[in-house]
Amino acid sequence: MNEPLARAQREHWERTYANHPGMYGERPSESAEHAAAVFPPGGAVLELGAGHGRDALYFARQGFTVTAADFSPVGLEQLAARAAAEGLAVSTVAQDVREPLPLPDGSVDAVYAHMLFCMALSTAELEALVREVRRVLRPGGVLVYTVRHTGDAHYGTGTGHGDDIWEHGGFAVHFFSRELVDRLAEGWGPAEIEAFEEGDLPRRLWRVTQRRVD
Known part of the structure; x- marks a missing residue:
């Protein structure tokens, strides 16, 4: 991601979370419910792009040990307050996913990212991120991520930033092709891909x- 776009997106999300706390509601996403069913029971979960925490809190309620990462301090503050109110052990970390993840090798059982991969990240940045995810996962660990794809109605509309990144309504999205999914799965076990709709x-x-297979 180019720096001006990265800075603008960070500021946009900070304003969004500040003006609309709990904007995604209290219920976990359908994808979090799916992920909880395939993650090792009671394992350590890293959520990337946790936002204000509806899915991270759900994982904690299901008995997982959760680390929630996001580049928005405002979102993480909302998440931490809700976790404290419920007595849930969720640790938070402010993290730009373009930087190395602040976790040791092989330290988590699962990584979850709901629409984080389709933020305004370049293909090269996504490849580096997936390498980092692989590094922090234990062998046999599971990655579940969701992305908007090139069949979405907003693909090709708004302001184009190259690399299939399109900005619409202030939100910049990297729309995934099947080729990109396959590219990011190289060196992993076979990717399971499910189509769904949201919003x-x-x-x-x-x-x-x-899954990490080695």
Whole structure:
């Protein structure tokens, strides 16, 4: 991601979370419910792009040990307050996913990212991020991520930033092709890809599940 776009997106999300606390509601996403069913029971989960925490809190309620990462301090403050109110042990970390993840090698059982991969990250940045995810996962660990894809109604509309990144309504999205999914799955077990829809447009997404096999 180019620096001006990265800075603008960070500021946009900070304003969004500040002006609309709990904007995604209290209920976990459908994808979090799916992920909880395939993650090792009671394992350590890293959520990337946790936002204000509806899915991270759900994982904690299901008995997982949760580390929630996001580049928005405002979102993380909302998450931490809700976790404290419920007595849930969720640790938070402010993290730009373009930087190395602040976790040791092989330290988590699962990584979850709901629409984080389709933020305004370049293909090269996504490849580096997936390498980091692989590094922090234990052998046999599971990655579940969701992305908007090139069949979405917003693909090709708004302001184009190259690399299939399109900005619409202030939100920049990297729309995934099947080729990109396959590229990010190289060196992993076979990727399981499920199509689903979410929101009012509706947004068209893929849910991708893949395992570290070595």
